[in-house]
Amino acid sequence: MLCFSxxxxxxxLQRRSVRNFTGxxxxxxxxxxxxxxxMAAPSARNRQPWTFVAITDRSTMDSLAKGLPFTxxxxxxxxxxxxxxxxxxxxxxxxxxxxxxxxxxxxQNILLAAHALGLxxxxxxxxxxxxxSGHVRQIIxxxxxxxxxxxxxxxxxxxxxxxxxxxRPERIHWERW
Amino acid sequence: MLCFSxxxxxxxLQRRSVRNFTGxxxxxxxxxxxxxxxMAAPSARNRQPWTFVAITDRSTMDSLAKGLPFTxxxxxxxxxxxxxxxxxxxxxxxxxxxxxxxxxxxxQNILLAAHALGLxxxxxxxxxxxxxSGHVRQIIxxxxxxxxxxxxxxxxxxxxxxxxxxxRPERIHWERW
Numbered sequence: 073m074l075c076f077s078x079x080x081x082x083x084x085l086q087r088r089s090v091r092n093f094t095g096x097x098x099x100x101x102x103x104x105x106x107x108x109x110x111m112a113a114p115s116a117r118n119r120q121p122w123t124f125v126a127i128t129d130r131s132t133m134d135s136l137a138k139g140l141p142f143t144x145x146x147x148x149x150x151x152x153x154x155x156x157x158x159x160x161x162x163x164x165x166x167x168x169x170x171x172x173x174x175x176x177x178x179x180q181n182i183l184l185a186a187h188a189l190g191l192x193x194x195x196x197x198x199x200x201x202x203x204x205s206g207h208v209r210q211i212i213x214x215x216x217x218x219x220x221x222x223x224x225x226x227x228x229x230x231x232x233x234x235x236x237x238x239x240r241p242e243r244i245h246w247e248r249w
Numbered sequence: 250m251l252c253f254s255x256x257x258x259x260x261x262l263q264r265r266s267v268r269n270f271t272g273x274x275x276x277x278x279x280x281x282x283x284x285x286x287x288m289a290a291p292s293a294r295n296r297q298p299w300t301f302v303a304i305t306d307r308s309t310m311d312s313l314a315k316g317l318p319f320t321x322x323x324x325x326x327x328x329x330x331x332x333x334x335x336x337x338x339x340x341x342x343x344x345x346x347x348x349x350x351x352x353x354x355x356x357q358n359i360l361l362a363a364h365a366l367g368l369x370x371x372x373x374x375x376x377x378x379x380x381x382s383g384h385v386r387q388i389i390x391x392x393x394x395x396x397x398x399x400x401x402x403x404x405x406x407x408x409x410x411x412x413x414x415x416x417r418p419e420r421i422h423w424e425r426w
Contacts, residue, residue, distance in 0.1 A: 112262045
């Protein structure tokens with residue numbers, strides 16, 4: 073019997089980027105769970121500068137795929153989440169902008185929650201690429217103050233994507249370099 | 250009885266930034282588990298551009314705290330992990346550098362794994378701040394090609410830091426903005 077901590081650590085270690093989906097749609101209630109996980113991420117000064125567009129419409133996902141050279145898996149995904157930063161929140165106190173770090177933490181939470189639910193997901197970068205961001209902005213109608221950070225295709229895995237062991241002890245230094 | 254997915258989601262939702270530690274040391278074996286979780290994060294093109302310095306030495310943590318205005322919790326932490334990017338890996342194929350997004354995903358995995366183990370942790374930004382990065386670089390002897398991204402004090406929580414419900418349904422847009 074696995075204890076709670078082992079179950080959670082296994083989820084972190086076994087999660088992999090899933091690029092091969094069955095094409096089955098993903099229910100709204102599951103997407104809500106992913107979004108709840110996203111918003112549980114930490115953010116600099118707890119500013120929570122994020123906002124999300126959840127997409128299940130087939131033709132929107134196809135249009136997004138068309139202009140995103142590295143995100144063709146959208147054609148078979150059951151949903152997609154665009155993680156964005158709201159620059160009116162980012163800059164509200166004039167602090168240096170860490171919104172993209174907060175959006176990255178939220179993106180990672182989505183991937184882990186998807187894996188926990190038996191879904192697959194893959195983080196595809198939009199920021200800082202103007203061409204990719206501009207395409208997404210146009211298709212889903214993002215206003216100027218909303219900056220797309222990542223697009224995460226979500227779906228039911230075909231089983232082709234396998235976990236990798238990426239542990240490299242030589243990347244750990246103890247006490248100092 | 251909670252099912253596996255509920256246990257994992259609860260860990261994501263209940264995790265909070267822990268700034269109040271008992272002062273008890275954190276064992277090497279637990280830090281290894283955190284670092285294993287960190288390296289299970291996804292990275293752009295699977296380049297895994299990260300490297301880590303794990304610190305348990307009291308006087309090193311005190312020296313770090315001295316020069317980091319927002320990371321005074323190091324004085325009571327049981328350990329600290331500095332998440333870094335190795336610019337010789339980042340730039341190896343001349344691609345635009347996404348190392349800080351990869352380092353952010355690794356940082357989030359550390360926070361979640363710490364919570365799973367009954368530890369507390371808090372993500373403190375070093376990048377893109379020259380002053381904070383420079384201080385850390387000097388104390389732990391980072392060479393020029395290693396760029397500090399975050400410092401994560403880790404320790405046993407006093408219990409003062411409580412989870413926050415940060416779910417905001419108004420931050421979710423369906424299908425398009």
